[in-house]
Structures are given as structure tokens and as C-alpha cells.
Amino acid sequence: MDRRTPWLEDAMTYPDRDPVHPDPAPGPDRPEPLPQPPFPDPVPTPDPRPVPTPDPVPNPPGPDPVPGEPGPGPLS
Helix, strand or coil, rough: CCCCHHHHHHHHHHHCCCCCCCCCECCCCECCCCCCCCCCCCCCCCCCCCCCCCCCCCCCCCCCCCCCCCCCCCCC
16 A cells, blocks of 8 residues: 655655745746845954054153252152
8 A cells, every 4th residue: 555645756756845835836926036135244253363452652751850950869
């Protein structure tokens, strides 16, 4: 006794078809499908390398010493 059903026979003959949800052929009541837009570009992944930090900026020099006064020196 052959237990195969028509949809199973079709699935075995045409394995790339979906027997449950077949795509109907275009016809007078079903126009050609519209072209789909391309997939958007994937989101770029962040760069795993560490970002280099800039060298620290040295402090600007202090004010010019006033003539006749002692300059900076060790604090006592």
C-alpha cells in the first residue's frame, strides 16, 4: 500500500519547493512582484584596538619675574 500523498510526491520530486506555502505563479490576477530594494549596509563594528591618547600638554610658563624681586625658589 502506497502511503505517499500528492504533496509528498511533489516534495520528493521538487525538493526546493515549499509544499505548504507554494509561490503562486504570476498571472492576470497576480502581477509580477515588484523588485525589492537592496539590503542596507551592515552596521560597522567598532574597532577593537585602543584609541591612542595624545601626549599631555605641558603647563605654560609662569609670569615673567618682576625686576628686583627674587624669582621662584624653594619654599621654606
